[in-house]
Amino acid sequence: MQRWILKRKNHIAGIGGLLILLSLLNHYVWKWALFSEWALILASVLGLLPIAVQAYQALKVKVISIDVLVTLAVLGAFAIKNYEESAIVTFLFLFGAYLEQRTLNQTRKAIKALTELAPEGALKEGKDGAVIEVTIDEVGVGDVLLVKTGAKVPVDGKVLSGEGFVNESSITGEPRPIHKEKGDNVFAGTILENGTIRIVAERVGEDTTFAKIIELVEEAQDAKSKTERLIDRFSRYYTPFVLLMAVFVWLMTRDMERAITMLVLGCPGALVIGVPVSNVAGIGNGARHGVLLKGSEVIQTLNKVDTVVFDKTGTLTMGKPEVADVRFYTEEKEKLLSYLSSVERESDHPLAKALVDYIGDVPLYPVQSTSVRKGSGIVAIIGTETIIVGNLKLMEEEQVMLPHKAYQDLLDFEQKGNSIVLVAIEGKLAALFGIRDRIRPGLKKELDTLKKMGIQQLIVLSGDHQKTVERVANELGLTQAKGNQLPEDKANEIKRLQQQGHVVAFVGDGVNDSPSLALADIGIAMGKGTDVAIETSDVVLMNSDIHRLSHAFGLAKQTVRNMWQNILLAVGVVLLLLLAVFFSDWMNMSIGMLVHEGSILLVILNGMRLLRYRIKRKGGLE
Numbered sequence: 001m002q003r004w005i006l007k008r009k010n011h012i013a014g015i016g017g018l019l020i021l022l023s024l025l026n027h028y029v030w031k032w033a034l035f036s037e038w039a040l041i042l043a044s045v046l047g048l049l050p051i052a053v054q055a056y057q058a059l060k061v062k063v064i065s066i067d068v069l070v071t072l073a074v075l076g077a078f079a080i081k082n083y084e085e086s087a088i089v090t091f092l093f094l095f096g097a098y099l100e101q102r103t104l105n106q107t108r109k110a111i112k113a114l115t116e117l118a119p120e121g122a123l124k125e126g127k128d129g130a131v132i133e134v135t136i137d138e139v140g141v142g143d144v145l146l147v148k149t150g151a152k153v154p155v156d157g158k159v160l161s162g163e164g165f166v167n168e169s170s171i172t173g174e175p176r177p178i179h180k181e182k183g184d185n186v187f188a189g190t191i192l193e194n195g196t197i198r199i200v201a202e203r204v205g206e207d208t209t210f211a212k213i214i215e216l217v218e219e220a221q222d223a224k225s226k227t228e229r230l231i232d233r234f235s236r237y238y239t240p241f242v243l244l245m246a247v248f249v250w251l252m253t254r255d256m257e258r259a260i261t262m263l264v265l266g267c268p269g270a271l272v273i274g275v276p277v278s279n280v281a282g283i284g285n286g287a288r289h290g291v292l293l294k295g296s297e298v299i300q301t302l303n304k305v306d307t308v309v310f311d312k313t314g315t316l317t318m319g320k321p322e323v324a325d326v327r328f329y330t331e332e333k334e335k336l337l338s339y340l341s342s343v344e345r346e347s348d349h350p351l352a353k354a355l356v357d358y359i360g361d362v363p364l365y366p367v368q369s370t371s372v373r374k375g376s377g378i379v380a381i382i383g384t385e386t387i388i389v390g391n392l393k394l395m396e397e398e399q400v401m402l403p404h405k406a407y408q409d410l411l412d413f414e415q416k417g418n419s420i421v422l423v424a425i426e427g428k429l430a431a432l433f434g435i436r437d438r439i440r441p442g443l444k445k446e447l448d449t450l451k452k453m454g455i456q457q458l459i460v461l462s463g464d465h466q467k468t469v470e471r472v473a474n475e476l477g478l479t480q481a482k483g484n485q486l487p488e489d490k491a492n493e494i495k496r497l498q499q500q501g502h503v504v505a506f507v508g509d510g511v512n513d514s515p516s517l518a519l520a521d522i523g524i525a526m527g528k529g530t531d532v533a534i535e536t537s538d539v540v541l542m543n544s545d546i547h548r549l550s551h552a553f554g555l556a557k558q559t560v561r562n563m564w565q566n567i568l569l570a571v572g573v574v575l576l577l578l579l580a581v582f583f584s585d586w587m588n589m590s591i592g593m594l595v596h597e598g599s600i601l602l603v604i605l606n607g608m609r610l611l612r613y614r615i616k617r618k619g620g621l622e
Contacts, residue, residue, distance in 0.1 A: 047090025164195020242266030274566030325434030
């Protein structure tokens, strides 16, 4: 019965409103005896049913909710035979709840739009080459799928053949279609605007990037911030306090109507709803603009950040370094390059990939064993020979002597801003490679925007040589640069900054960044980074677009500002209403409930403004 009543709450509100209208018409037009009174009584009883059910459910879990206060107020109005007040209060309360839910749903549109983009079917290619339509649950890793113009990409995968333009706005927030051809990655939930492509499924179902986005955002909306938890605790004690105040007013004045009005006016509805609506709208805005905020607690902390620490490769730079300078110290160049390519093909490090791309197709040798030296390089055995690939520190550890010319070349490469890779065979230096990575276009303007937002320190920590890191820092206007940093060194630097009282955000994308991402007050991962980095982070920038960083910080600041506006509005309205009870003659239950519901709508509408928030392109805030 309770479920049946609550399910029809909106219909009951409509019937109550109609009965109140008929009562008013009868009073001025028909003037039938007792009709108006019985219409108001019926409207009051019907309206009280869902409110009383909600009050009963709250009392079962030992909570004195707003519904309890309104139920007592309506019963009190009945006791003094003020049926007009009781009918209007129940109608306004139910109608306000309807408007509140309807308006709140608007703040969740971003998430609803995401879930509606989830693919439901796919065109699967069989072993005989025939294409059949299957549900998304029937697609497995390794299946070959056909995607036609206008269709949703059903899985995360790689293009095998064909080409076209894909709208990736559901993943990255970027509306511009991206050209895809053989070898490119595609994501579930994106739309092929034109062209036809064949893809191989690499991630399906809940493992796709799209599914993880929805999961992260839904979890974020359910997580409560400290402010929300504080207000929940406040409401738990505040509502009984209002009840006691109403009893006190009745005992002191013997004015039942004033005591009942006190119950209605003291309802903390706007205060309870104000903070969650700001957080939900902020998280929804982030999802629409390629920024995943993992919870309202993250928004609160992000707002306080005064120091941002960056990894260099793949974060400040494009993550696709290229060999720029080479010096050989051996006559057997072909053998050296073959050895180097054989060793580096087993590594995922960006510098290793740059070396492999530079060397190209060469004969390869089987690698008997490898020993990775964290932060320094790798030592491998090919046949009977030892190959050492890494930085100067590794060469010193392995007692590789560098000729005088090599030191001069090394200094020259460093001054150009190169990352240095030395190669030694059997304890003798064979080659020196200078590798450079391009800084992300427009990044300096992005970092300048962060400074305008109040970020005091912008620091880069990197495993690269100090001079390379300094070159990047100088070009971008960073406040501090530290090179030759191992993962534990980065973590220790973050601890040092936190001990100094700074609130630190770390931005990175690799497995070696995971300790720093987890240790920092806010970990920010690049969306194309490793799964470990994304899992341990608090914020994810989709598509590794660091230009979303200022949007994330600006959105957090605007969300917290919006939240406090809602708190002040809610508290201010309650105080004004309570003062009006004692110092005016015009305040009554109906006016109080109307203002109460109006304040709830105001805080919701104020929160919804966050859905339109974005950074102005010229650096200002909107």
